[in-house]
Every structure is written in C-alpha cells, then in structure tokens.
Amino acid sequence: MRTIFRPARLLLNLSVLLMAFFILGPILWLAAHAFVSGWQYPHLYPSGFTFTWWSKVFMDSALKTAIKNSLILSPIVVLLSMVICLPAAYAAGRMNYWGRKVFMIGIFSANSFPKIGLFAAIATLYYTLNLMGTFVGVLIIQLLGTIIYMTWIPAAAFASVPRNLEEAARDAGASKFRVFRTITLRMAMPGILVAIVMSFLASFDEAQGSYLVGAPAIYTMPTEMYSLVQNYPIQVAAVFSILLALPSVLLLGLARKHIMGGQLADGFQLK
Amino acid sequence: MISLRSKNKEEGSRAVTRARPSFLGLALSLPPLLLVLIFVGLPIFIGFTFSLGFTKGPNRIISIIGQQIHVKNHWWGTFAAYSDVFHDSRFLGDLGLTLFVTVLSTVLVILMGLAISIYQRLIRSKQASVLVTLAIIPLFVPVVISAWAIHTFYGGDGFLRSFFAQFGISFPTLTSTASAIVIGSIWTSLPFAILMISSGMQGIPDALIDAAKDCGAPVARIIGHILIPLAKTPIIIAASFTAIGILGSFTIPLFLGPNQPTMLGVEISNFFGSYNRPQQSLVMAFIVFLAASGIAILYVWSNIKSAKESGRI
Numbered sequence: 001m002r003t004i005f006r007p008a009r010l011l012l013n014l015s016v017l018l019m020a021f022f023i024l025g026p027i028l029w030l031a032a033h034a035f036v037s038g039w040q041y042p043h044l045y046p047s048g049f050t051f052t053w054w055s056k057v058f059m060d061s062a063l064k065t066a067i068k069n070s071l072i073l074s075p076i077v078v079l080l081s082m083v084i085c086l087p088a089a090y091a092a093g094r095m096n097y098w099g100r101k102v103f104m105i106g107i108f109s110a111n112s113f114p115k116i117g118l119f120a121a122i123a124t125l126y127y128t129l130n131l132m133g134t135f136v137g138v139l140i141i142q143l144l145g146t147i148i149y150m151t152w153i154p155a156a157a158f159a160s161v162p163r164n165l166e167e168a169a170r171d172a173g174a175s176k177f178r179v180f181r182t183i184t185l186r187m188a189m190p191g192i193l194v195a196i197v198m199s200f201l202a203s204f205d206e207a208q209g210s211y212l213v214g215a216p217a218i219y220t221m222p223t224e225m226y227s228l229v230q231n232y233p234i235q236v237a238a239v240f241s242i243l244l245a246l247p248s249v250l251l252l253g254l255a256r257k258h259i260m261g262g263q264l265a266d267g268f269q270l271k
Numbered sequence: 272m273i274s275l276r277s278k279n280k281e282e283g284s285r286a287v288t289r290a291r292p293s294f295l296g297l298a299l300s301l302p303p304l305l306l307v308l309i310f311v312g313l314p315i316f317i318g319f320t321f322s323l324g325f326t327k328g329p330n331r332i333i334s335i336i337g338q339q340i341h342v343k344n345h346w347w348g349t350f351a352a353y354s355d356v357f358h359d360s361r362f363l364g365d366l367g368l369t370l371f372v373t374v375l376s377t378v379l380v381i382l383m384g385l386a387i388s389i390y391q392r393l394i395r396s397k398q399a400s401v402l403v404t405l406a407i408i409p410l411f412v413p414v415v416i417s418a419w420a421i422h423t424f425y426g427g428d429g430f431l432r433s434f435f436a437q438f439g440i441s442f443p444t445l446t447s448t449a450s451a452i453v454i455g456s457i458w459t460s461l462p463f464a465i466l467m468i469s470s471g472m473q474g475i476p477d478a479l480i481d482a483a484k485d486c487g488a489p490v491a492r493i494i495g496h497i498l499i500p501l502a503k504t505p506i507i508i509a510a511s512f513t514a515i516g517i518l519g520s521f522t523i524p525l526f527l528g529p530n531q532p533t534m535l536g537v538e539i540s541n542f543f544g545s546y547n548r549p550q551q552s553l554v555m556a557f558i559v560f561l562a563a564s565g566i567a568i569l570y571v572w573s574n575i576k577s578a579k580e581s582g583r584i
Contacts, residue, residue, distance in 0.1 A: 016398050016405075023405045023458070026420035027412065029430045033423070040428055042436030088300040097296030103304060105571055110311040112563045114519030116536045117556020118311060120543040121318030124329050125310070144310055147303050205413035208521050208540075225415040229526075234423060241416040248411040260407065264463075265470030268508055 033238035053235040063240065066224035070204060073135075073220060074247075077142045077203040078196060084143075085150035086192070092151065093158030093188075104152070111148045119212045126213060133217035141209035146199035153198065153267030157191020158184065160266070190258040191267065197255040198264070201248055315560075322553045323348030337549040352550040362555065364532030368449060369518065369559075372534060376456035377514045380464045383457070384509060388469040388502075389494055393480075403465060410462035418526035421455045422446050451527035452534065456517045463516075464509040471505030472498060504577040511570035515563045535559050 033039060034053055036046035057063050092100055119141070123132070131137035161184050169179045207222035215223060221244045228237050258264075317329050324343030326334035334340050341351035356362050387406060391399040409417060424430050425445040435442035445451045475498060483493050499506070524534035533541075535555050542552035 012396075012398050016401055019402055019405050023408055023461075025430060026417070026424035026458070027408075029424045030416070030420035042433055044433045044437055084302040084306060088303050091296045091299035095293050095296040096291065097293035098291065099297060100300075103300045107303065107307060108571075109564070109567055110307045112515045112560075112567045113311065113315060114536060114539070114556055114559040114563065116519065116521045116539045117318075117553065117559060118314065120539060120549065120552050120556060121314040122310065123543075123549075124317055124321070124333050125314045127332055128329060140310055143306070147307060151303055201411065201413075205415070207413075207415050212540075222413055222415045225419065229419055237419060241419065244413055245411075245416055248413065252411040259410075259466070260403070265466045265505065268467065268512070 030238050030241055033235050034242055036235065053233075053239045056236055057239045057243070062219070063224060063228075066219045066221050067243065069218060070221040073139060073142060074200055074204040077139060077146060078199050080139075081143055081146040081150045081199050081203075082196070085147055086154055089151045089154035089195075090158050093155040104155070107148055107151055110144075115145075116208055119209045122209075123212070132213060133215075135218060138210050138214040138218055138220070141213050142203040142206045145202040145206050145209070149195050149198040149202060149267075153195040153264065154188060154192050156267045157188040157195075157263065160191075161187045190261070191263045194255055194258050194263040194267070197251045197259070200251060204247060318553045319557065320348070322352055322550060322557060324351065324550075333549050336547070338547050340550055352554050356551050356554045356558070359551075361532065362538070365535050365538045365555075366558070368528075368532045369535045370562075372449060372452050372456060372524075373514055373517045376453050376460065376517050377510055379453070380457050380460045380513050381468075381506065381510050383461060384464040384468040385499070385506070387465060388472045389498055391469055392472040392475065392498060393490070393493075403469060406465045407462045409458055410466075414459055414522050417459055418455055418522050421451065421458060422526050425451055425454065446527060447529045449528065452524050455523040455527045456520065459523060460513045460516060464513055467505045467509035467512075468502060471502035475501045504573055507573040508570055511566045511573075514566050518563050518566070519559055 032046075035049055035051065037048040037050045037052075039046040088103070091097065092104060122141075126132045126137055131140070165187075166179050166183050169183055170176070174182070205222055206220075207226065210218075210220050211223040211226060214220065219227075221240070225237065225240060225244070228240055321330040321333065324341050325348060326340060326342050334342075339355070341349055341355070343349045383406075387399070387402050391403055412420075426432075427444045427446070429444075429446075432442045432444065445454070479497055479501075480493060483497055488496075519536050520534065521536035521540060524537050525540075528534060528537065535558070539552050539555050539559070542548045542555065546552075
C-alpha cells in the first residue's frame with residue numbers, strides 16, 4: 001500500500017497542483033493587482049509596477065475610518081462574546097443540567113436562519129430601539145455571529161478535560177479555584193483559543209449585517225469593500241484586500257495547529 | 272487503542288449521570304440564550320407575524336414605509352404575501368437556482384472532502400498534508416475578499432482568459448454565471464468540510480484497517496465498509512453545515528452570480544432594499560429557513576443517533 005506505482009503518483013502530484021491552482025490562484029491574482037499600474041486582457045503580464053495604490057488607500061479618509069472601526073469593533077466583540085458565552089460553555093460542557101441539549105440546539109438553530117433574512121427582520125427591532133446606524137447596533141450584529149463558536153467549541157473543550165486529574169489535584173489539597181485555573185482552564189485553553197480566533201474572524205469579516213445596520217453612518221472594512229469594488233479601480237480593492245486579510249493570516253499562524261488538530265471539528269459534535 | 276479504550280470508559284461513566292435540574296447550569300447559560308432570544312428569536316417572530324399580515328404594533332413603521340403590504344383578513348392573518356411570492360416567476364427561477372447551486376456545491380464539497388480525507392487516512396504522505404493545508408486556507412480569507420478574488424480570476428480580464436489567449440483560445444468569462452457561484456461556494460465551504468471529515472477519519476483506529484487488510488480486503492472495501500460508515504456522523508455534520516451555509520449565502524452570489532435569476536439570499540436583500548417590498552422579502556427568508564430547518568433536523572438526528580450508539584445517552 002505504501003509503495004504507489006508511477007501513474008498513481010503522477011495523478012497525485014497533478015491533483016495537488018490543481019488544488020493549489022484552485023485555492024491560491026484567485027488570491028494571488030488579486031494580491032498581485034495591488035502592485036501594478038494596469039493589467040488588461042489579453043495580456044498575461046501587467047503593463048507596469050507601482051506602489052501608488054497603497055498611498056491612495058492610506059490617504060483616503062473614508063477607508064482609514066473603516067480600518068479604524070474594524071480594529072476597534074472586533075476586539076470588543078470578542079471580549080464581550082467571551083464574557084457572555086464562556087460561563088455557558090463551561091456549564092454545557094461540565095454540568096448535565098436539564099435543558100442543556102435544548103440550549104445547544106437552540107443556539108445552533110438560531111444560526112441556521114438565513115443571515116440576510118434575519119438582518120431584514122431585525123430592522124424593525126432596531127428602529128424601535130434606536131440602534132440603526134449606531135456603533136452598538138453593529139456590535140450586537142457581529143456579536144450574534146460569534147455565539148455559536150464561543151459556546152460550542154469551548155463546551156467540547158471543557159467536556160474533554162479528564163475528571164480524575166482534577167480529583168487528584170483536589171486530593172492533594174489544591175483549592176477549587178486553583179484546580180479550575182491550573183487544570184480545567186489550562187487543558188481547555190486550545191479549544192478556547194480556537195473559539196477566540198473563529199469569533200474574531202466572524203466579527204472582522206462580517207459584512208452583510210454590518211452593512212444593512214451600519215451603512216451609511218458606520219463602515220467597517222468588509223462593508224467598505226462593497227462600495228470599493230464598485231467605485232474604485234481594482235487595484236485599490238486589491239490593496240484593501242491585503243490589509244483586510246492581514247489579521248486573519250496572523251491568526252492562522254497562531255491557531256493553525258489546534259484548528260487542524262481537531263479542536264474545531266470536535267466543537268461541532270453534539271454530546 | 273489504549274486511548275480509545277479509556278475514552279469509552281469515560282463516556283460510559285458519563286452515561287451513568289442522568290440530566291438533573293441545576294439552577295447554576297441554567298443561570299450560566301442564560302446570557303447567550305437571552306441575547307439570542309432578543310436579537311434572533313424576537314425579530315424572527317415579529318417578522319413572521321408581519322409576513323402573515325400583522326401590520327400593527329412593532330410592524331407599524333415598516334408597514335407605512337414598505338410597498339405592496341397585505342393586511343390580515345382573518346384572525347390568524349393572511350397568506351397573500353406568500354401567494355405573491357409563489358406566483359412571481361422570478362422567485363421560482365431564484366428558488367430553482369438556489370436549490371441547484373446548494374445541492375451541486377454540497378455534493379462536490381463532500382466528494383472532495385472525502386477523497387482528500389480518505390487519502391490522508393490511508394497513506395500518510397507529504398502530498399496528503401499539503402492537500403489538507405491548501406484546502407483549509409479559505410477559512411482565513413474574509414468572504415468579501417474571496418468573492419472578489421474569484422470574480423477577478425475568472426472574469427473578463429481574469430487570469431484564465433488571459434492565459435488561454437496566449438494560445439489563441441478564447442476562454443469563456445465565468446463571472447455572472449451559475450458556475451461561478453458553484454466555484455465560489457466550493458471555495459468557501461471546503462475548509463470546514465475537510466476539517467470535519469478528516470477529523471472523523473483520523474479517529475478510526477489503525478487496528479480496524481490493518482485487520483481488514485490482513486484478511487485481504489481491497490481498498491475499495493476498506494473505504495466503503497470501514498472508513499465511510501465509521502465517519503458517518505462527521506460527514507453528515509459537514510454536509511448539513513455546508514448546505515445551510517450555501518442556502519443562505521449572500522456575498523458569493525452577489526459578486527459572482529447572474530443578475531437574473533439570482534440566489535435567494537441576494538433576492539431577499541433586493542426585495543427588502545431596492546424594491547421596498549419587505550413583506551415578500553421576509554416570506555422568502557422563511558422559505559429558506561424552512562429548507563435550512565429540514566437540513567438542521569438531519570444534523571441533530573445524526574448527532575443524537577451517534578450519541579446513542581456510543582452509549583452516551
């Protein structure tokens with residue numbers, strides 16, 4: 001089985017190449033546009049290279065405001081989400097209380113209502129509460145998208161901490177709080193980290209709801225992209241895309257090991 | 272194997288503890304529950320009453336602003352807005368396209384996920400880990416960027432067209448077609464499906480596969496009788512999440528799809544904003560929700576079944 005004969009190996013390498021082309025092609029193609037003066041069909045090479053698009057983005061006050069809004073909003077959303085959801089995740093992972101399953105499925109089904117329909121429906125409530133076009137309004141919209149990650153993934157992480165380790169520590173005389181801090185929390189940390197990364201991405205990338213509720217008063221980076229692709233040359237959108245993708249790429253480096261190690265997948269199996 | 276056995280034991284001990292009333296448990300789960308109830312449950316409920324023609328109370332303002340509003344004529348409301356939508360030929364086209372794209376993309380995503388995960392499970396090679404790593408990259412690209420990148424790549428000035436032009440071949444512009452939506456949907460859905468399925472496959476003990484091999488079972492049999500059945504739950508979870516995500520998608524069909532017919536996510540937004548017909552817009556949202564709920568039930572059923580099989584319930 002381990003020795004693959006030649007045609008199979010060729011097929012394999014070919015499929016890796018195709019996959020690389022399919023996944024990376026569009027990103028690299030767009031990214032390259034950030035550094036070119038023009039690039040038109042049917043030329044395979046651009047007409048010249050330039051950095052002017054970068055200064056254009058950093059000079060544009062609307063784009064700068066969008067960057068600032070995004071960088072302020074997302075950390076607040078993640079922190080709020082942690083405060084609201086992590087205790088519930090702990091309860092769902094460790095206590096077998098009545099209503100636990102209803103809670104988990106309720107959170108899940110709230111997530112399966114089409115987002116765009118929810119945002120249309122939420123307008124009524126937002127007008128009543130005077131949240132339309134406000135910072136708090138956008139904050140709540142983004143918060144809603146993080147709840148499923150911040151409850152389900154940490155719940156699975158808390159559930160998988162072995163009880164006998166905690167009991168051993170208690171027997172050795174550690175206080176309840178110390179056991180929680182040094183054993184339970186530490187062992188659940190990879191799951192919590194993955195939840196934080198996923199929540200940050202969910203908030204930072206949220207576009208539809210933030211646009212419907214925030215525009216035209218508040219623009220974030222993704223909502224700015226909607227108008228950007230219509231009103232600016234493609235190169236400006238390319239520069240903005242690179243900036244918008246930077247935090248995600250940094251987070252990828254941080255959490256790649258745990259996400260690929262199954263923390264994300266474990267989080268979505270109902271137990 | 273040792274880890275597997277200890278895991279079973281742990282699950283066994285969990286099965287003994289029955290669910291019991293706990294004030295603390297309920298209290299701790301209250302904050303996210305309240306948030307969801309107020310900002311998801313309540314708007315959906317109010318929206319549902321509005322779609323049935325309840326135009327008073329919280330729906331007063333939207334009824335004044337919106338056009339072609341139907342007011343209830345029975346105590347329970349009216350189906351007039353629903354009938355509007357179902358008699359709109361544009362909606363039927365949209366529904367067809369939405370279902371077509373959802374089914375095709377989900378099937379392709381799961382097939383790709385299965386192929387890569389099975390390969391990674393049977394042969395631990397460099398190519399396998401490169402494939403998985405590649406497939407996970409889209410998870411970290413904001414969907415607005417993915418949609419726009421795919422738009423430029425397959426578009427009129429895109430790489431594919433420019434590349435084939437070098438050989439005198441005029442490659443078709445894929446942007447603004449259903450194919451582009453399928454490409455975009457696969458691109459954005461692949462990471463989650465791969466993570467789910469490959470994690471399920473990795474959990475299958477080596478001993479089972481080795482035993483089958485020793486008995487002379489061909490690879491196809493190992494795949495069909497061991498790998499896929501044992502990873503059934505993660506596969507169903509991956510499929511239902513993928514389908515629900517694509518069913519309600521907005522940005523991908525907005526950037527990549529044709530103007531008419533378009534996917535329902537875009538049409539909901541069009542009806543709400545551009546056409547100012549909020550009632551019909553919400554009706555479509557509930558139709559999508561109904562389809563998504565059907566898929567969600569499959570997901571919950573599969574989860575509960577697998578929990579029962581392993582003795583957790």
